[in-house]
Amino acid sequence: MSAGLLLFAHGARDPRWAEPFLAIAARIRLADPARPVELAFLELMEPDLGQAARRLAAAGARRIHIVPLFLGMGGHLRNDLPPLVEAVRASLAEVELRLHPAIGENEAVIAVVASAASAAARFGE
Numbered sequence: 180m181s182a183g184l185l186l187f188a189h190g191a192r193d194p195r196w197a198e199p200f201l202a203i204a205a206r207i208r209l210a211d212p213a214r215p216v217e218l219a220f221l222e223l224m225e226p227d228l229g230q231a232a233r234r235l236a237a238a239g240a241r242r243i244h245i246v247p248l249f250l251g252m253g254g255h256l257r258n259d260l261p262p263l264v265e266a267v268r269a270s271l272a273e274v275e276l277r278l279h280p281a282i283g284e285n286e287a288v289i290a291v292v293a294s295a296a297s298a299a300a301r302f303g304e
Contacts, residue, residue, distance in 0.1 A: 183215040183240030185231050188248045189255065190220030197224060200248055215240055221255055221263075228260075232267045232274070242275040250283030250292075 184207065188200045197218070204218045215238040219231035226234070228245075235243050245264065247256050264278055282288055 181215075181239045182242040182244060183217065183235035183238065185228070185235060185243050185245045186216065186218045186248055187228060187245055187260070188218065188220055190222045190224035192223055194224070203248065221259060228263045229267050229270065232271060232276070236271050236274050240274065242277065245276060245278045247279070247281045249281040252281050252284065256281055 186200060186204055186207075188197070190196070197220075200218050204216050207214070207216050215235050217226070217231035217234050219226050219228045221228075232243055247260065249256055260278070264276055268276055283292075
């Protein structure tokens with residue numbers, strides 16, 4: 180079974196908002212060129228979750244790992260994302276969707292962010 184990765188971010192009116200998320204997707208593609216990767220946004224930007232999931236399914240993914248690129252499990256992930264995932268499940272019944280916790284809850288991410296914040300605070304001392 181081919182597995183795809185769907186990175187899910189908030190979205191913003193300013194297109195520059197997407198730059199770090201596009202960089203994350205590009206690094207993943209570089210490290211694992213065989214894995215299909217898509218980036219989707221909750222609002223204000225495209226593609227949305229359904230569009231990105233359909234792209235992955237069209238690329239042959241039969242399992243899609245949805246990884247929210249949020250620091251924590253706030254209202255968007257608790258309230259807004261589950262109905263979106265269910266709508267995708269209904270439209271792509273042949274594809275298994277696995278929703279992962281917010282990336283910011285991963286211990287490795289917490290360690291990297293803490294290190295970067297500490298380094299920023301030391302800059303210029």
